[in-house]
Amino acid sequence: MVKRTSFEGDACPIARSLDAIGDWWSLLIIREALFGLRRFGEFQSKLGMAKNILAARLRSLVDHGILATAPASDGSAYQEYVLTPKGRGTFPILVALRQWSEEFDDHPEEIATILVDRERGRPIKKLEMHAEDGRLLSPADTMLKPRPASRRRSA
Amino acid sequence: MVKRTSFEGDACPIARSLDAIGDWWSLLIIREALFGLRRFGEFQSKLGMAKNILAARLRSLVDHGILATAPASDGSAYQEYVLTPKGRGTFPILVALRQWSEEFDDHPEEIATILVDRERGRPIKKLEMHAEDGRLLSPADTMLKPRPASRRRSA
């Protein structure tokens, strides 16, 4: 994508997130990692992506602290890629993407999987946003405020 | 990015979402639209992006049913871009991205804004995932299930 206009220094947290995981593969790699994949070859065969692209993405994800390389695990002297807490912290993002697709996709019948409550096997509810005191909030109930004690440019 | 490996036909809802909004600009445009921007020039000056890219993104977002073009509004014979319900439905995604950045960013002090409860002006809580019966769920409490009555390949 040329230049990439890296959002790294941007003051908007959304832009900052996109800078780390805002490309077409990173989130899919994270999805598979959450699913339990760890090895280069596993990612490669599951996602069907070019190996060089995968190598570049894995390196980038490691650089961003989303994945970490573990020495081995099954004996073979290669490395594995495991999610860090930061990586596991993307779970709500993936859920939000999934739910948006489930709700608004033009062909929802093509969606192969549903996310369910493990205990009951029933679909989970939509993500909820709550105030500090517990009130359920809609988008209209929220607003952006400048961060106290900071003079960076606004977003 | 060449080929783009369009995920449009993929059975994974995350991939399908990414196909629509998984690039570096779309979500930022949506963010500004949620903030109230409507005009080409507003987006352009606020985001500082090249005009041709903006034009292409806006067209793509309209094609995906995320934005719609409104004839005018302030008299000038140009069009405006307004969010559709599908577009407004991305709100949780943006909140998830924001919260991920707030929690895990290496330089959180650079983040300029916080999302607050409009009524109290206090930061909102993290997005919550609930089961149908209301139980709060952690990622480990969930699992993927194949969609009933469908024989598409799994994700």
Added chain:
DNA sequence: GATGTGTGGTTGCATCATAAAACCATATGG
């Protein structure tokens, strides 16, 4: 110990989306 095979990459190379700037077309203001 030479040979094969599978894993885990790196290295070219062609392509095509991106970005930046110039250009254009249609209002609007003086």
Added chain:
DNA sequence: CCATATGGTTTTATGATGCAACCACACATC
């Protein structure tokens, strides 16, 4: 009637992407 602002499209270059081929290492086999 000219200047300027708005809303784009065209032109050009760049460089990330995708593909295939190549390489290195480990382990197993002959």
